[in-house]
Amino acid sequence: MYRLTHLQSLWTHCHDxxxxxxxxxxxxxxxxxxxxxxxxxxDIFVVSPYTLHSVNVSSGQxxxxxxxxxxxxxxxxxxxxxxxxxxxxDMAFVEYFLRRDTNAHFKISLEKGTEVTVRNVMKxxxxxxxxRSPFFQLSLKAxxxxxxxxxxxxxxxxxxxxxxxxSEKYKEIMTKVVxxxxxxxxxxxxxxxxxxxxxxxxxxxxILFKEWTGKTFNRYLTDYRILQAKYMLKQPExxxxxxxxxxxxxxxxxxxxxxxxxxxxxxxxxxxxxxD
Numbered sequence: 001m002y003r004l005t006h007l008q009s010l011w012t013h014c015h016d017x018x019x020x021x022x023x024x025x026x027x028x029x030x031x032x033x034x035x036x037x038x039x040x041x042x043d044i045f046v047v048s049p050y051t052l053h054s055v056n057v058s059s060g061q062x063x064x065x066x067x068x069x070x071x072x073x074x075x076x077x078x079x080x081x082x083x084x085x086x087x088x089x090d091m092a093f094v095e096y097f098l099r100r101d102t103n104a105h106f107k108i109s110l111e112k113g114t115e116v117t118v119r120n121v122m123k124x125x126x127x128x129x130x131x132r133s134p135f136f137q138l139s140l141k142a143x144x145x146x147x148x149x150x151x152x153x154x155x156x157x158x159x160x161x162x163x164x165x166x167s168e169k170y171k172e173i174m175t176k177v178v179x180x181x182x183x184x185x186x187x188x189x190x191x192x193x194x195x196x197x198x199x200x201x202x203x204x205x206x207i208l209f210k211e212w213t214g215k216t217f218n219r220y221l222t223d224y225r226i227l228q229a230k231y232m233l234k235q236p237e238x239x240x241x242x243x244x245x246x247x248x249x250x251x252x253x254x255x256x257x258x259x260x261x262x263x264x265x266x267x268x269x270x271x272x273x274x275x276d
Contacts, residue, residue: 022122
């Protein structure tokens with residue numbers, strides 16, 4: 001946790017932790033991949049691990065930013081290696097911000113009442129962090145989960161209201177499908193296989209899966225494979241070819257092309273940045 005009152009422009013970079021900035025004063029341009037966002041007072045954004053981004057600040061800006069940075073393992077130690085088994089509860093707090101099919105969290109303009117709540121939560125977090133009283137880490141985690149819940153609700157308000165009943169109806173089936181993908185992503189997964197797992201027709205499955213995850217089956221599978229590849233590339237003992245075949249791509253040139261398309265850089269460059 002920190003509070004910034006001075007900010008210089010930052011070159012394009014990435015990091016292996018989550019970063020949250022709430023702007024209580026001033027403005028700047030936040031560029032994520034190839035899209036720019038004008039961030040000003042009352043805005044907040046969440047940057048997930050290994051996201052390429054930069055900051056451009058005009059000279060003479062009066063700035064106040066409350067910042068929070070945390071490793072995924074701070075939410076739950078099991079997230080350190082991104083398990084592929086059954087879903088765990090705490091994953092729900094960060095999985096939205098790991099999705100590449102949405103960019104809503106790169107700029108969240110807070111409603112007035114929500115902004116006051118967010119500001120107070122982050123101020124309390126900063127006080128806890130600087131005071132470092134006994135068990136302050138537990139208090140910080142509790143505040144962080146509250147903050148993430150507020151932000152997810154802020155960007156998904158309409159979806160939450162409209163889709164809650166339908167989501168509950170198919171929750172067990174879709175959870176089973178997602179668990180199956182997480183356990184078998186290294187294999188040559190086909191749509192027909194998942195239809196069999198869910199006992200749904202192809203058309204019904206495609207509609208429900210898109211509503212449940214926000215992605216098509218192919219997009220979700222590719223995103224998950226890329227996510228696993230990112231973590232494997234951090235392991236020096238594994239070659240890029242090893243990572244390719246371990247994540248179900250089965251063709252090195254295709255893996256390199258898709259990895260660059262999804263992350264903006266080739267897997268060899270990603271590995272160098274991650275290890276350095």
